[in-house]
Amino acid sequence: MFPPYSASDYGNENGPGVSLVEIEPGVAVVMGDRPLESMGLPAEFDCEVTPFQLMPPGDIQNLADKISLATGGLNLAAQGAQGMVSARGLVRLAPETMKAMKSGLQPLTSGGKNLGVLVGKGGKIAHQIRWVPATGVAATSVLAALGPAAAALALQAQLASVSKKLDKNLKETQSIAHTIYGNRWYDLMGLYKNAVRAFREAQELGVVNQHTFSLVAADLSNLEGKRGSFRNNLRQHVAALNTDRKQQLDYIRENSNQILADVQAVMVAEETWRCFHLLRTAHISCDTTMDPALKEKQLAHMVEQAQQEYSQVMDEVSRITLELERMCSLIAILPGKRSMSFFGSNNTRNDDEVARMAATLAKTVSEMRNQVHAIPEKPDPKVTAFYGRVPDDVLVLLQYLLPEDEPLLALAEAKSYDSFFDSDVYLGITLTRFFVSGKNKMSREGIIDKMYPLADVRYVRFREQDGLGPKLEIFTENDNISLYFDTWAANGSWLADAQRIRDLFATVMNIPEQEYRDDSLFAEAHQALEAAKTGMKELPRKSRHSAG
Incomplete structure (x- = not known):
């Protein structure tokens, strides 16, 4: 890690008119004095930017006021010399950018305050952006000021990004799920497309009214049933793979197509469900008849529950897709049979092709969770x-x-x-x-x-x-x-x-404490021996002149 550098070393202390205020790891609100499209975030800063599309202008300015108040030490006003500082949109950092920030890039400081301008080796400025990370006192103030709105905003940024990645993956591999599920897959995709349609309509309107929300409200019970069914399928695979390596490989060879299909179905169902909850959250936020305190309490509960459920399911998905990728890659390099069962015993696919599909799916899951896709590296024993x-x-x-x-x-x-x-x-x-x-x-x-x-x-x-x-x-x-x-x-x-x-x-090498024993026989024997030696020394000597 490199020591912090002073902004005075680089001339203009105020720097660029852009600040990123992180509301959860990898998702930040863009603050600035110009429209989002004219800010010109550095090309090196790998991220996806989304304008605010589910918030009316009054709520956006209220958001900016709360952030400005909570981050008083950020000197946001200094950026507004040429225009009014406002919340301009959301940015979702690529996992590679987050990793780089954690492994070498340092925040520039001025007067002991973190300006968030990222500095690389030798003090060279790497990214001309003010940065308030989702840790520390400033972050606590921001999250407290925003309340459940922070999580809802993060969800909006994630959904805008995830839907693109999921659509791309489905184009490549959805034929597997379609072949296995038939009409059930069409039903699920219908729910997904309807939810995405409502989400995009709400983005255009900037609000979720009753007409938009009614597009998805009637689908919830049907969606919940499908979610439960596909998750059960996934858990059966997890249980089947909880065995020795030989049985794992045999199971993968016979069921790789079913696992690929079930994982895809779970991913589509979960993103549809998340989209529904975002729309419902935005719909409630627009309700001016509700008591503000009650509204915030309900939103906080909804967002927390949705995050917990989604994280739990996607943890399971991540584990099985990573294991599937590893096992399929292993099968592809083993000698002998070069194909795996696909759609029944009479159909097969080349091992390399199945391994590629498994890797594509694992990468998609990592991207959806905004994580770096970890590919096992070839060992290098010292x-x-x-x-x-x-x-x-x-x-x-x-x-x-x-x-x-x-x-x-x-x-x-x-x-x-x-x-x-x-x-x-x-x-x-x-x-x-x-x-x-x-x-x-x-x-x-x-x-x-x-x-x-x-x-x-x-x-x-x-x-x-x-x-x-x-x-x-x-x-x-x-x-x-x-x-x-x-x-x-x-x-x-x-x-x-x-x-x-x-x-x-x-x-x-070691002997654990629980395997040590303390049998008293040795101590007793030592004590007896010492006592015997002591007793022998203390016996009175017989006089030469004594009788006998």
């Missing part, structure tokens, strides 16, 4: 013990086999005494686990034989043997694993590599 170079195809396999976000620290090839494994095995160590797997089983079937928590390592023994490779024994809570390195590891740098593997295990 410690290796191999006769030659580590085979690249092994690293590619481990890219999909290892747990997510768990780097591979060490990898070795060895031989096993255990009949459970093949004679030739791979031994790997990650941040929290280690694994032993037969080479053939991993390379041909995509399966790691056994994986253990490093916390289970109780002891490690390493023995060098004349004319032979060293022997490595790993004692865990339940297993004793005996491995040995081939003769190439008997000396030189290869022996040092094998010793480094031993050292890693020796570093983590």
Whole structure:
């Protein structure tokens, strides 16, 4: 991280006439003294901008007044020298932009106040924008001032962005869901298109009146039934995949098309439901007959419930799409059969094509949640013990086999005494686990034989043997694993590599506190022995002149 820089170092302290006031991570209100289209946000600032379209002008200015009051330290008035500062629209930052801001770009400061102008290495200004993040005192003041309106605004920005991404994904892959669901898919898409139509009509009008809201109000009960049905399908897949790797791969091979269709159906149903709730929220906001305090209370409850339900469902969707992407990518690189069942046993699709569709779907889900699509990277172990170079195809396999976000620290090839494994095995160590797997089983079937928590390592023994490779024994809570390195590891740098593997295990070996025992017999025996020694010393000596 770089230290903050002073605005005085760069000439004009006031900087540009644009401020972004974040109302939730990644979504901000654009404040400025010019219309949104003439602000010219920097091209480097990857974002999507949406004008206010569901708020009447009076509410927009009220929003600006609340933000200006809550962020008194931002000097918004300084930006208004040439015009009136107002809320101009919403901006949804791309996840890559958010990531960049968290990993190097720093806020410019003036007089100790955060102006939000982002500064990169060497003090060079990277983005000419004032920024108030959704953390700290200023953010608390903003969110408190806006109340439920903050979440409703964030929802508007998200829906405007999500509908575009979802439409793009549906063009590529909706044939799968249509083939599986038939008329049920047409019914669901009808509900979705009707909700989007009402949303866009409301955007044009700038208000959700009864005529617009009536377009979707009658669809709610039908939509809720479909949501429940598709979510149940999704949970059945989650349960089926909660097993060992072999059964997971078999299930994916037979059901990848059904999973793709069910995930798409859930996504469409959830976005339709979110669109309905946004329209209902905006409709209630426009009701001038309601008591303001009661209205705010109802809106707060609605927005909170909608956020909780949506987050819960999309967490499930994210997990299964990421797992589907990993498994399909793994299947595509395994030898042998090059196709998966699709639409029944008599229809198949190439493994690579299914993997591409799974990756597209996973990327869409990440974009909808405004997250960076995390693609597993090929491992780069810092410690290796191999006769030659580590085979690249092994690293590619481990890219999909290892747990997510768990780097591979060490990898070795060895031989096993255990009949459970093949004679030739791979031994790997990650941040929290280690694994032993037969080479053939991993390379041909995509399966790691056994994986253990490093916390289970109780002891490690390493023995060098004349004319032979060293022997490595790993004692865990339940297993004793005996491995040995081939003769190439008997000396030189290869022996040092094998010793480094031993050292890693020796570093983590431990006996947990709950496995320690404190039997009193040893203490009692020691006490008895000490007492006996003391007693012998204290026995009176017999005099030479005593009788006898």
